[in-house]
Amino acid sequence: MITTQGYMYWQNKAHFQLDHDTDSHWIMYIIESGRCEYQFDNFKGIAGANDILLIPPYCDFFRNMMTPMTFHFIRITSKLESNEQQLVGRHHFANQRFIENCTILRKTTFNLSSQAQVIRAHIVQDLFIQSNLEQLQSHHLNLKQAKNRTIAQATIIMQNHLDLTVSEIAHLVDLNPAYFSRNFKQVIGESPIxxxxxxxxxxxxxxxxxxxxxxxxxxxxxxxxxxxxxxxxxxxxxxxxxxxxxxxxxx
Known part of the structure; x- marks a missing residue:
């Protein structure tokens, strides 16, 4: 269960008061507009609109505001699950759900009630869910691309060698013959034979x-x-x- 503390919403902030700091908790920056340079652990780059930055505890977070920024700052006080910890770094959200989450967060500004804390925790949890979903989709896409490359390699072998069996071609692209045949039909639209x-x-x-x-x-x-x-x-x-x-x- 996610718990949060120390929420702040900044509008058109011109610069960071500190060029770097370290926190004992997980920190999430949710950026609505503007851009900043950032560096922490092995992560370095530029974050902008519709990005979140997730920074681990006891990590030097260096930052430099490039243009005035509107962003949410949230301190996460609960222990994160392993799949949530894997989301360290920058993540981009180009969808309506992100905008709606930001709108809901803004309504809890300066609200210290337990209800507001619960709402913020749910928003953070939803951002984690979205990030995990995007990683899964990216993983499936990479698998599909890899599969397509393997099948393309097989078709080249077929064009250059007319005296092989389908099993021999499968082994040449490091696939089990049955698995190769299924994938080939999915990609090409007909069996390898x-x-x-x-x-x-x-x-x-x-x-x-x-x-x-x-x-x-x-x-x-x-x-x-x-x-x-x-x-x-x-x-x-x-x-x-x-x-x-x-x-x-x-x-």
């Missing part, structure tokens, strides 16, 4: 039109087991035999 077969057939079409190679020779070059399997697969996807296709496209 179908995608790979279509790639091979495009190459078959090229050989049929541009060379006099036999069907057995083409099958060997394009990763099909034999001419019979190639012919059967060709008919299935292109609705005609390789021989008919070659005759039809002779110029």
């Amino acid at each position: 179908t995608y790979y077969t279509k790639l091979k057939l495009k190459k078959v079409q090229e050989y049929l039109i541009t060379t006099d190679d036999s069907l057995s020779e083409i099958a060997d070059k394009t990763g099909f087991n034999d001419a019979f399997y190639l012919s059967r697969t060709f008919r299935k996807y292109l609705k005609c035999s390789p021989i008919h296709y070659r005759k039809k496209h002779i110029v």
Whole structure:
């Protein structure tokens, strides 16, 4: 349960009275407007509108106001959970919920009642929840991007090597074959077998039109087991035999 103490709301404050200080509690700055430079622990940068800064206890907090700032200062007196402690640093909130939280906080200015303390605690808790949600979304996005990069790598391998199995391709991108197949279909929209077969057939079409190679020779070059399997697969996807296709496209 979050508890707070020492809340203050500053409007268009021109400068900090101290260029740095240290507090025995967790400190949260909730910035509505203006900009400041900050540095604490391994964090350094510029904070501005719709940002929060979460500073740990007994940490030298260096700051320099770049433009007049409107911000909330909240001292958190309760022990934070591990997932809340991980939110040390700067976090940006570009949403209506942040603005509404600031509006509610302003209504508790100079109010020392227990009810006001509860409201402030709930706002802080909600900011933690929002931060955790954004981190989860970012994590999922990174996973998706990583998955897309892996599948893109697999398609390049397929284009350059027509004689591999799907299992071999999966191992080349360090994935379990079953997991690889599921992810491939999610990203590409069709199974790796179908995608790979279509790639091979495009190459078959090229050989049929541009060379006099036999069907057995083409099958060997394009990763099909034999001419019979190639012919059967060709008919299935292109609705005609390789021989008919070659005759039809002779110029």
